[in-house]
Amino acid sequence: MAATSIIVVFDFDHTMIDDNSDTWIVEKMGLTSVFNQLRRKLPWNSLMDKMMEELHSSGKTIEDIAECLKQIPMNSTLISAIHRLKSIGYDLRIVSDANQFFIDTILEHYGLVGCFSEIITNGSFVDDEGRLKILPYNSLDLPHGCSLCPSNLCKGLVIDKIQASMVKGEKIIMYIGDGGGDYCPSLRLVEGDYILPKKDFPLWKKINGAHNSSILVKAMIQEWVDGEELGMTILRLCNI
Template sequence: MSNIVVVFDFDKTIIDCDSDNWVIDELGFTDLFNQLLPTMPWNSLMDKLMMELHSNGVTIEEIEKVLHRIPIHHRIIPAIKSAHALGCDLRIVSDANVFFIETILKHLGISECFSEINTNPGYVNEEGRLRILPYHDFNKVSHGCPLCPPNMCKGLIIDRIQSSISEVDNNKRFIYLGDGIGDYCPSLRLKERDFMMPRKNFPAWDLICKDPSLLKAEIHGWIDGEELEQILMKLINKIMIEENAQFISSDCKLQSLSITVHETLPKALSVRP
């Protein structure tokens, strides 16, 4: 296992569209979605639309088939598999939902590459209807972050991941990949030895470009899946080379100290009072 934690957003990062919009559009409920959008938070709207789908006879199997057709750049899966094979700890932090994400990852054959998925709960209830709930229950208490939507603050999730990891290993380094407004907050939580990979000309990139000095992490923009793979592999390789250099340097210092001790100790023992 390497000292690298790679955190992926999901929509428009791993896949090449918004999974919520994809399902609604493919199943023919775009007009109703646009009609209801101004009236409620996005997360609540998706739960409402899933009820409408169920009421109109759309089955869970039909939703799964739509998710199996979701567009993804052909270099994304190799990038994920390569990072996993190199021992990186891969995680997802997404404002989609667990049902959509797990269905897609399973279909793509990359579920086992991720150690953790942080997203909105989604489950099929006893009536066979898909329920989508908020990650933070904003009806009970606010997460208090002005940068993020009411149902999810990704910055708080990154804080938790950082804290849980630092209790075990303080040398972990993060690479965060994302595109949306919600990915800006976690970019501000990254540290000096970390890397932020925002998708160019998307909201997170635009916000970062307004004042890049607000980020401690090194910034590397990307355009598509091919560039994502190239930059991600380059950064992983860079971190591993630095880790090996530190290991060799520490080993050389210990070896030098050992030689010095072995040379000095006999002389010290030979001195008589």
């Protein structure tokens, strides 16, 4: 398959990396108790912003957060596959409900900065006091109207935009994910596309368990279990 004919779209947590960057920070930096107290009171995106406020108040720096993120494992076979795809000329993108700082920090740590043409995720910035702020990708004042997705990000709408920018019949999409938020974009894919769900994770369960879901998904389905298998599977499907 020619590199110019395919767009490879990655989810991030539990897909590119072997854990969830949000819950990793919560657990490793001692936020579990306050996180559990607020879990039912705040949307996830707002909850993570509150966790960053808690870390700042306790004296943790942005460097401390970055060092913690760098401990999240990422499979070497998948890293090599991403570099291989990029070197050939594949268009690689990330669509994630994490945030820009977390993703950028981890990509830099694993030498993957510059491999992706676009990263769609929740915004983040460090304010004048050194506190990391996390913002929703989609303004909560302007609902996206998708009942399948969290209020801050509809990944299906992102796929719609990618499809609208493509010349019909000349490109296909390979979407790789694991979570419930990856189900909506899987329904936007068309025949000839690929959907790669992580086995036994929410996306895989939705596709394989819900009545008629496998019929609703028109893309070719190829499951995988870990980063090593994912890296090899992507290269195999791309005939590399």
